[in-house]
Amino acid sequence: MTTQRTPSKLRLALLFAVTTVLAVAAGYWTSGYLLKGQAGLQDLQATHFNAARALQPFELLDHTGKAFTNNELRGHWSFIFFGYTHCPDVCPTTLSVLNSVATRLREQAGQTRYIFISVDPERDTPDKLGQFVSYFNTDFIGVTGTTEAIGQLTRQLGVIAARVEDGADAENYLVDHTASILLIDPDGHFHALFSPPLKAANIVSDFTRIAEAY
Amino acid sequence: MKLKGIALLTLFYSLIAAADSPLVVTEPWIREAPPGAGVLAAYMVISNRGTDTATIGTIESPDFKRIEVHRTLVEEGVARMVPVEALQIAAAGQVALEPGGMHLMLYHPKRPLREGDSVTLELQQSDAACIRVNVPVVRMTADDTADHHHHHH
Structure with a gap:
């Protein structure tokens, strides 16, 4: 035994x-x-969320006057920047960067959209937004809506928009706002964030890797 | 940053100094804005060749209703524009107004301004002369604006 x-x-x-x-x-x-896909994203300059965040339903207007809802963020990648047309420094600079991103990604034109959402709906009518975004790129989409609807969207995205009154001139108030570009994935989920300093080449290389790992 | 030829030449050769002012303005430009824009931004480098700190009190232009100096600050991801009450340039120093930093806020253009146009700005130095600067309107086409001055020196 x-x-x-x-x-x-x-x-x-x-x-x-x-x-x-x-x-x-x-x-x-x-x-x-x-983890192969994720591991390749560890040295991105962009902030890439481990779990993309679904968005609550929202209802806004694009610059042609058509409804702009969660549906408009599905089936393609969306680069979103929040700003306003009375912003002469940061917003034009960022839209120029986005135009450069769009030019570099033109072979994927059907899979990417560029959206400028107003944090100043009081002054930014659809017409005005249309003129503003088209100046940078005729494919860009301007979006506005009621103050409540925009507030509901900015809150869930963690985007800050704060009106600063001008004592000397009530019409010329400023709006402090988030300076980052948000990336929404083809499921319509908040997927990544590009923060300043914004460089088109960096955004394109990060985006390419994020989209490959998606 | 790519600037079109003529605008670039204008930038290089616009060196303006008033005989009785220690201030010299170089590389002034106004960013062409989308049609209908209510506010434009102007940029330049202001050098002080004097032995005292120079202060610019007011800035005016026949083409704008009101002009202010603002500084863009990005803090914790949020962009803010903070008015600069008095623009001071130290003796033998210089101040650069550039995209993403300090800039002139040009409120309510009185006429449409396109690339190729130019505008007169009057910088009133406290207790001293007024400097007239001829500033070209320039269309920006690329993204690396923060390097604007470095690329063209």
């Missing part, structure tokens, strides 16, 4: 050891395989 028990114990131990090694190796291999 004893002569038989020892080899059997040894066999069990060996089996256990081999199984453990195999399990660890298999786990290692599987996790490496599964």
Whole structure:
């Protein structure tokens, strides 16, 4: 009995050891395989969310007067910038950057859209927004809506928009606003964030990697 | 940053100094804005060749209702524009007004301004002369605006 028990114990131990090694190796291999896409995104300049965030339903207007809802963010990637037409420095600079991004990504024109959402709906009528965005790129989409609807969207995206009154001239108030570009994925989920300093080349290379891993 | 030839020449050769002012303005330009824009931005480098700090009190132009100096600040991802009450240039120093930084806010243009147009700005130095600067309107076409001055020096 004893002569038989020892080899059997040894066999069990060996089996256990081999199984453990195999399990660890298999786990290692599987996790490496599964995380391959994510691991490639670790050195992005963009902020890439581990879990893209779904958006609550919203209803806005595009610059042609058509409804702009969650549906308009599905089936393609959307680059979104929040700003206003009375913004002469940051907003034109950012829209120029987005135009450069669009030019560099023109081969994927059907899969990318560029949207400028007003944080100043009081002054930014659809017409005015249309003139503003078309100056940078005729494919860009200007979006406005009621103050409530825009507030509801900015809050869920963590976008800040704060009106600053001008004591000398009530018509010329300023609006502090988030300076980052938001990336919405083809499911219509908030997927990544490009923060200043914004450079078209960096945005394009980060976006290409994000879209490949998607 | 790519500027069209003529505008670029205008930038290089617009060196304006009033005989009785220590201030010299170089590379002035107004960013062409979309049609109907209510506010435009102007940029320039102001150098002080004097031995005292120079202060620019008011800036006026026959082509705009009102002009202010603002500074763009991006803090925690939020862009703010902060009015600069008095633009000061240290003795033998210079101040650069550039995209994403300090700029002139040109409110309510009195005529449509397109690339190729130019505008006179009057910089009133406190207790000193008024400097007249001829500023071309320039269309920006690329994205690396922060490097504007470095690329063209």
